Amino acid sequence: MSEPGTTTSEAVTLELPDADATRALGTALAGLLRAGDLVILTGDLGAGKTTLTQGLGAALNVRGQVASPTFIVAREHPPLPREDGTRGPGLVHVDAYRLGGLGELDALDLDSSLEDSVTVVEWGRGLAEALADDRLEIDLERPRGAVPGSGAGSGAGSGAVDGLEDDPEAGTRTATVRAVGPRWAGVDLGVLRG
Ligand SMILES: Nc1ncnc2c1ncn2[C@@H]1O[C@H](COP(=O)(O)OP(=O)(O)O)[C@@H](O)[C@H]1O
Numbered sequence: 138m139s140e141p142g143t144t145t146s147e148a149v150t151l152e153l154p155d156a157d158a159t160r161a162l163g164t165a166l167a168g169l170l171r172a173g174d175l176v177i178l179t180g181d182l183g184a185g186k187t188t189l190t191q192g193l194g195a196a197l198n199v200r201g202q203v204a205s206p207t208f209i210v211a212r213e214h215p216p217l218p219r220e221d222g223t224r225g226p227g228l229v230h231v232d233a234y235r236l237g238g239l240g241e242l243d244a245l246d247l248d249s250s251l252e253d254s255v256t257v258v259e260w261g262r263g264l265a266e267a268l269a270d271d272r273l274e275i276d277l278e279r280p281r282g283a284v285p286g287s288g289a290g291s292g293a294g295s296g297a298v299d300g301l302e303d304d305p306e307a308g309t310r311t312a313t314v315r316a317v318g319p320r321w322a323g324v325d326l327g328v329l330r331g
C-alpha cells in the first residue's frame with residue numbers, strides 16, 4: 138500500500154544529448170499520462186522545460202504552439218481529434234513562477250478542466266507538492282555549462298574551454314523522473330528509456 142506523498146516507483150535518470158532527445162522524452166511521457174495528471178518540471182532557465190512540453194503537446198495532439206509560458210500564467214491547448222475522431226486529454230501549461238499556488242489555477246477560470254487535461258507546471262517545485270498527492274516530478278539539469286555566460290571567473294578563457302558557457306543551447310541535459318502518489322503505484326517509468 139502506498140501513502141499519498143510518497144515516491145511510488147523507481148526514479149529514472151536519462152541522458153538527453155540534444156533538444157530532440159528532450160522532445161522525445163516528452164513524446165514518451167504522452168504514453169504514460171492521462172487526463173487529470175500533473176507534471177512538475179524543475180530546472181534552470183534554458184534547461185529544456187519548454188522543449189520537453191513541446192514534445193508532449195505534439196504527441197498528445199493538442200491545438201496551438203507550446204511556447205514558454207512566461208508573461209502568462211497558464212496556456213490552454215485543447216485536444217484535436219485523432220484519426221478515429223476521439224480526443225485525448227488537452228494540455229494546460231502553467232508558469233508557476235507567476236502563480237501563488239496551484240489552487241489559484243481554479244480562480245483563473247480556465248475553459249479546460251484540470252480533470253480533463255494533463256497539467257504541466259514549469260518551476261513547480263515547492264508549490265504543487267502540498268496540493269497534489271499524485272504527480273510526476275521531472276528535474277532537468279545541465280551537468281556542464283550550468284550557467285550560460287557566467288564564465289566561471291574572469292581569467293582569460295577560464296571555464297569556457299569548450300564554449301559551453303557561451304552557448305545557452307549547448308550541453309547535454311540529465312532528466313530525473315520521479316513518480317509520487319498512489320496514481321503511479323506499479324507504473325514502470327522504465328518505458329521512458331525508449
Ligand atoms: N538536451 C538538450 N541538449 C541541448 N540543448 C537543449 C536540450 N534540451 C533543450 N535544449 C535547448 O535549450 C534551449 C532552452 O530550452 P527551453 O526548453 O526553452 O528551456 P526552459 O523552458 O527550461 O527555460 C532551447 O534552445 C532548446 O532547444
Ligand SMILES: [Mg+2]
Nearest residue numbers: 186187205206
Ligand atoms: Mg520555459
